Amino acid sequence: MIKHLDLKVIENISGYILYTIISSVVPFFTMPILTRYLSPEQYGLIAIYVVYTAIIGSLVGVSTLTAFTKIYYDEKYENRSYLSISILVSLLSALILFILVYVSGDYIADLYNIQLWWLYVGVILVFFENIISVQTLLYRMKSKVFKFGLFQLCRVMLRAGITIYLVVAMDFEENGPIISGIITASIFMVISIYVLYTNRSLSLHPNLEYAKHALRFGIPLTPHVLFGALSTTIDKIVIAIMLTKEELGIYAVGFAIGGLIKSLEGAVYIAYQPWFFQEISSDKCDNKKIRNSSYLILIGLLLSSLTVILISNIFLQYYVGERFLKAVEIIPWIAMAFAINGIFTMANQVVMYKEKTGVISLITFSSVLLGVFLNYILIETNGLVGAAQAILLLMSIRALTMWIYSNRLYPLG
Numbered sequence: 001m002i003k004h005l006d007l008k009v010i011e012n013i014s015g016y017i018l019y020t021i022i023s024s025v026v027p028f029f030t031m032p033i034l035t036r037y038l039s040p041e042q043y044g045l046i047a048i049y050v051v052y053t054a055i056i057g058s059l060v061g062v063s064t065l066t067a068f069t070k071i072y073y074d075e076k077y078e079n080r081s082y083l084s085i086s087i088l089v090s091l092l093s094a095l096i097l098f099i100l101v102y103v104s105g106d107y108i109a110d111l112y113n114i115q116l117w118w119l120y121v122g123v124i125l126v127f128f129e130n131i132i133s134v135q136t137l138l139y140r141m142k143s144k145v146f147k148f149g150l151f152q153l154c155r156v157m158l159r160a161g162i163t164i165y166l167v168v169a170m171d172f173e174e175n176g177p178i179i180s181g182i183i184t185a186s187i188f189m190v191i192s193i194y195v196l197y198t199n200r201s202l203s204l205h206p207n208l209e210y211a212k213h214a215l216r217f218g219i220p221l222t223p224h225v226l227f228g229a230l231s232t233t234i235d236k237i238v239i240a241i242m243l244t245k246e247e248l249g250i251y252a253v254g255f256a257i258g259g260l261i262k263s264l265e266g267a268v269y270i271a272y273q274p275w276f277f278q279e280i281s282s283d284k285c286d287n288k289k290i291r292n293s294s295y296l297i298l299i300g301l302l303l304s305s306l307t308v309i310l311i312s313n314i315f316l317q318y319y320v321g322e323r324f325l326k327a328v329e330i331i332p333w334i335a336m337a338f339a340i341n342g343i344f345t346m347a348n349q350v351v352m353y354k355e356k357t358g359v360i361s362l363i364t365f366s367s368v369l370l371g372v373f374l375n376y377i378l379i380e381t382n383g384l385v386g387a388a389q390a391i392l393l394l395m396s397i398r399a400l401t402m403w404i405y406s407n408r409l410y411p412l413g
Contacts, residue, residue: 012145012410019149023133024260033320035253037167042174043249048259049122049178049238050114051233055228056097057126058225061090065137070217070277070352072141078214080203083134084208087197087202089214093125121182128185135192138201141274159184221254223361227368231394234368235387238375247384254330254388256310261305261338268297269345276349294346301342305335326384333388341391343399347406354409363405367398
């Protein structure tokens with residue numbers, strides 16, 4: 001199998017995985033500290049904020065950056081102008097979200113018992129992160145693995161350092177991670193703008209036709225991104241409604257540890273996506289190479305999930321504060337769920353290549369509705385663990401559905 005793989009994609013995946021491991025270790029050094037300075041209830045409040053930013057983050061830019069990824073290797077498009085369009089769309093969508101928060105923020109803050117200013121900060125954060133992702137996307141597309149890794153690692157280390165300082169030294173409690181997030185994003189947004197400007201990666205004359213293409217591609221895809229965010233956060237939303245914030249905090253810790261596989265899958269995706277589009281767009285596309293790459297990636301994710309499960313069962317009691325030990329019951333389900341999600345992610349690339357983004361959104365929307373049902377039933381039956389079980393079942397069904405559809409759309413042999 002390995003002889004049919006592209007050595008370049010193996011090299012890139014290895015590099016991204018290395019940086020992902022290093023970047024994941026940094027927050028995991030902070031978790032033993034934070035779980036001893038923050039209560040499960042405070043962790044639960046932070047989890048609600050994370051869910052909020054994940055949802056609004058899926059709306060900023062309406063997936064026009066994904067459109068840029070697709071056209072990057074198409075010579076009929078001018079990349080600088082297309083990228084500028086994406087940033088303008090991100091700005092406009094962020095302004096609309098800011099207005100919506102102004103109108104409905106008090107209700108949301110009261111409903112989930114969080115502070116109103118968190119909602120405004122969240123909108124600014126996701127816009128800044130969108131600008132940052134423009135620069136990291138260019139590193140990916142140009143296969144500049146070292147620069148990408150260094151950039152991301154510095155972000156993670158700075159945010160972790162500021163978080164520890166604010167929580168431990170300044171006693172900012174649950175506000176610490178929120179403030180550290182916006183400070184770090186502000187710094188790296190400025191750095192990204194500077195690098196984009198000096199490298200002449202942007203154009204001051206955006207092309208209206210590019211805007212039409214980006215929106216035509218991105219808008220049908222945005223429900224998929226939104227419902228994709230919901231499908232991985234619906235468990236926390238239902239827990240916040242059906243259980244307590246303390247239980248949500250315990251769940252969030254278990255989800256974060258099991259979610260190491262999500263980070264690993266993300267590292268693979270970062271390398272796989274540009275390689276896939278370049279390979280499948282080639283006149284000499286090797287379907288066998290693409291298929292074998294997918295099999296090898298899936299095997300790696302499954303083995304990694306088993307490793308995380310084994311290590312957490314042995315060492316979690318020494319790692320987190322004693323109030324969070326129940327998180328060990330959550331980890332196996334989450335780790336396996338994100339390993340299986342790798343099937344969905346890779347099959348999804350085929351569907352995006354064929355520009356069937358509306359179908360992607362339909363599948364993801366259906367999975368959210370199913371997720372609400374599964375979470376309600378399994379949480380009612382099995383309590384906190386039921387939410388993790390629902391995630392595994394949901395991602396398995398979604399992955400199988402996308403794999404069947406993508407194989408009918410473009411059989412890889």
